[in-house]
Amino acid sequence: MKKRExxxxxxxxxxxxxxxxxxxxxxxxxxxxxxxxxxxYLEEAKERNPFHNDINIxxxxxxxxxxxxxxxxxxxxxxxxxxxxxxxxxxxxxxMILVQLHEYEEIVTTIEVLLEDHQIPANKIExxxxxxxxxxxxxxxxxxxxxxxxxxxxxxxKGDLMGIEDPQEQMLLxxxxxxxxxxxxxxxxxxxxxxxxxxPFLKTMLINILREQEYExxxxxxxxxxxxxxxxxxxxxxxxxxxxxxxxxILIDYVESNDPxxxxxxxxxxxxxxxLLYPLVLEDDNMQTWAASYHAVVNEYFGQEDSREILDLYxxxxxxxxxxxxxxxxxxxxxxxxx
Numbered sequence: 001m002k003k004r005e006x007x008x009x010x011x012x013x014x015x016x017x018x019x020x021x022x023x024x025x026x027x028x029x030x031x032x033x034x035x036x037x038x039x040x041y042l043e044e045a046k047e048r049n050p051f052h053n054d055i056n057i058x059x060x061x062x063x064x065x066x067x068x069x070x071x072x073x074x075x076x077x078x079x080x081x082x083x084x085x086x087x088x089x090x091x092x093x094x095x096m097i098l099v100q101l102h103e104y105e106e107i108v109t110t111i112e113v114l115l116e117d118h119q120i121p122a123n124k125i126e127x128x129x130x131x132x133x134x135x136x137x138x139x140x141x142x143x144x145x146x147x148x149x150x151x152x153x154x155x156x157x158k159g160d161l162m163g164i165e166d167p168q169e170q171m172l173l174x175x176x177x178x179x180x181x182x183x184x185x186x187x188x189x190x191x192x193x194x195x196x197x198x199x200p201f202l203k204t205m206l207i208n209i210l211r212e213q214e215y216e217x218x219x220x221x222x223x224x225x226x227x228x229x230x231x232x233x234x235x236x237x238x239x240x241x242x243x244x245x246x247x248x249x250i251l252i253d254y255v256e257s258n259d260p261x262x263x264x265x266x267x268x269x270x271x272x273x274x275x276l277l278y279p280l281v282l283e284d285d286n287m288q289t290w291a292a293s294y295h296a297v298v299n300e301y302f303g304q305e306d307s308r309e310i311l312d313l314y315x316x317x318x319x320x321x322x323x324x325x326x327x328x329x330x331x332x333x334x335x336x337x338x339x
Contacts, residue, residue, distance in 0.1 A: 019048040019055070026058050038062045053085040060093055064100075073097045088124055095131060096261050102268075104139035108132060127303035134301040137332065138268060161188045167199055174205045182209050193221045200224065200334065204278045211235050223280055230279055238278045243287060244270065250291035254313060266298045273331045284324065289316045293324035 022045035029038035042059045049055060056079055063072035076094040079085055091114075098107045111132045114120050120128050164170050177185060189206055192198050200223050210219065210232035221228045238244065247270060256263040282290060292314035296307050311318055 019045045019052065022048075023052070023055050023058070026055070026062075030058060030062060033065075035062045035065045039066070051082070051084060053079075057085060057090075057093075060097075064093075064097060069097055069101050073101065087119075088121065099135075099265060100261060102138075104135040107135040108139055111135070130301050130303050134265075134298075138272070161185065162191055162195075167202070170199070170202055171205070174202055174209070177206075178209050178212070182206075182213050183215065186215075190219055193219055196222050196225075200276050204275050207232060207235070207279060221279065223277070226280055228280055235279050238274055239271075241274065241278075241281060243281050243285070243290075244274050246287040247291045247294065250288060250314075251295065254291065255295060262295075262298065262302075265301075266294050269298055269328075270294055273328065276331055276334060284320065286316070286320060288314055289320045289324050292316050293321055293328055296321070297325055297328050 022041045026038045026041035026045060029035070029041060038058065039062045042055055042062065045052070045055045046059065056075055060072050060075050060079075063069070063075070073094070076090060076097060079090045080087070080094060084090070091110075095107055095110070098104070098110075111120075111128050115125070115128065115132070161170065161173055164173065177189075182189060189210070193203055193206060203221060203223060207219075207221065207230075215232045218229050218231050221230065248267065251263060251266055251270075255266065284290070292310050295314075296310045299307075299310070307321070311321060
């Protein structure tokens with residue numbers, strides 16, 4: 001009787017290899033997409049065997065699938081610090097989670113350190129270099145975040161939009177205009193919108209301010225060797241544009257259910273480029289081709305360069321597909337002002 005009592009703790013009887021049996025139940029639950037149940041089994045298994053690689057990987061995947069991204073991130077980071085499991089596999093999981101959290105600066109820092117310390121195998125350098133390039137662009141493309149406060153005039157920013165050459169100062173001045181009546185600066189705003197040498201990202205910011213402040217007069221916009229005359233009050237929100245909604249709809253059908261992380265990255269690239277174009281739209285109106293092309297470009301950022309499978313999946317013309325990809329890459333060459 002005493003021996004049995006010694007085997008008890010908190011009213012639980014410990015059986016030999018219980019952690020292995022809990023692990024198997026957890027993996028079976030993952031296979032059947034019963035992720036809450038999987039977490040219940042795996043967390044209990046982890047209490048008995050905290051450093052078991054398969055238990056921790058199963059937990060990371062289950063947390064991720066249920067949207068418990070902070071828990072998944074914490075556990076993946078702990079595994080990396082402790083050197084547990086296949087380092088590159090765990091690193092890929094960690095980056096996948098950071099992408100979902102939109103923590104691109106953390107991805108950049110992580111990959112840069114690993115490259116500098118030569119901790120990435122030669123056959124994976126290209127893959128992580130592409131991920132680094134993609135993350136740098138995404139980190140730099142955020143127009144404004146909640147922590148940014150432009151209500152006070154930034155030091156060193158002059159009030160002459162056309163006279164400022166530094167893109168960052170231009171952005172700060174434009175952001176300041178959003179809290180003032182932009183009509184007081186309409187002459188230089190219209191000059192900026194018509195200047196082919198000005199950054200299209202900043203032009204979109206100005207157009208959005210004019211639209212938000214219900215500016216009713218026509219303005220002329222020059223972007224990407226095209227000219228457009230619009231009334232800001234007549235413009236719809238970027239995400240309400242028919243082309244944008246159609247491409248997203250196609251990507252939902254082809255990508256989202258199979259790979260939600262990939263879908264999220266394609267969607268962010270699409271938003272980024274439609275912001276650059278706004279209020280212009282894509283010249284070629286074949287949205288199936290554009291959806292396939294955005295899918296292929298993001299695949300290439302992740303080191304997957306075989307476009308044939310995507311061509312077959314979307315059933316689009318190869319020449320049109322390659323032209324669309326070329327345009328997407330041209331847009332990606334445009335520099336974004338750093339905030």
